[in-house]
Amino acid sequence: MSNQSERIEASRTRITKLVFPHDTNPIGTLYGGTALHWMDEVAFLTATRYARCQVVTVSMDRVDFKVPIPQGAIVELIGEVERVGRTSMVVRVQILMENAETGEQKLAIEGRLVMVAVDESMEPTPIV
Numbered sequence: 717m718s719n720q721s722e723r724i725e726a727s728r729t730r731i732t733k734l735v736f737p738h739d740t741n742p743i744g745t746l747y748g749g750t751a752l753h754w755m756d757e758v759a760f761l762t763a764t765r766y767a768r769c770q771v772v773t774v775s776m777d778r779v780d781f782k783v784p785i786p787q788g789a790i791v792e793l794i795g796e797v798e799r800v801g802r803t804s805m806v807v808r809v810q811i812l813m814e815n816a817e818t819g820e821q822k823l824a825i826e827g828r829l830v831m832v833a834v835d836e837s838m839e840p841t842p843i844v
Contacts, residue, residue, distance in 0.1 A: 720800065727766035729758050729795040735787050746785040751811060751825050752776070754793055759807040762795030763831035766805060767843045771831045774804070779827030783813065790814040792821065803840040804832045 731754075739750045756773055763771040785791060792812045799806040811825040835841040 723766055724797045727762050727797055729762040729765065729793075731758055731761075731793045733791050733793065735785055735789045735791060737787055740787045744787045746787075746789075746791075748781060751781070751785075752779065752827075755779070755809040755811070755825070755827055756829065758793045758795040758809050759829040759831055762797060762807045762809075763805055763833075766797045766800070767831075767833045769833050769841065769843070770835075771833050772838070773829055774832050775830045777806075777828040777830070779825065781825050783822065783824045785811070785813050785824050790816055791824065798828065800843060802842055804830055805843065806830055 733754065735746050739746055741747050755776075759773065760771060790813075792814060794810045794812065795807050797805050798808045807829050809827055809829060810823055812821040813824040814821050833841050833843045
């Protein structure tokens with residue numbers, strides 16, 4: 717296994733959450749903005765674990781909301797580095813909805829975020 721694939725594996729981030737009433741809209745499903753917030757957190761953690769330096773979000777690519785996530789659902793967010801450039805990386809984040817009785821997971825939301833490594837002056841810096 718190459719150094720890069722080892723780093724990608726080591727940086728993979730998984731977080732489990734419960735969808736509470738304050739996370740939902742008037743029809744009882746997860747707010748899109750809350751999902752985006754969670755995705756940004758997971759992308760930040762994943763990118764930081766890969767680069768081992770300060771990173772910032774510069775863009776979110778297409779985010780697909782595939783199925784609604786109801787209040788009370790257990791969700792797992794998974795972040796994985798997909799591509800690494802000189803100062804930036806693309807992190808794919810998936811939100812899986814889990815059936816509490818069977819443990820079966822279904823892809824509910826997926827998107828890609830571009831994260832950039834920055835120095836103390838907030839200037840892009842090479843990822844080493």
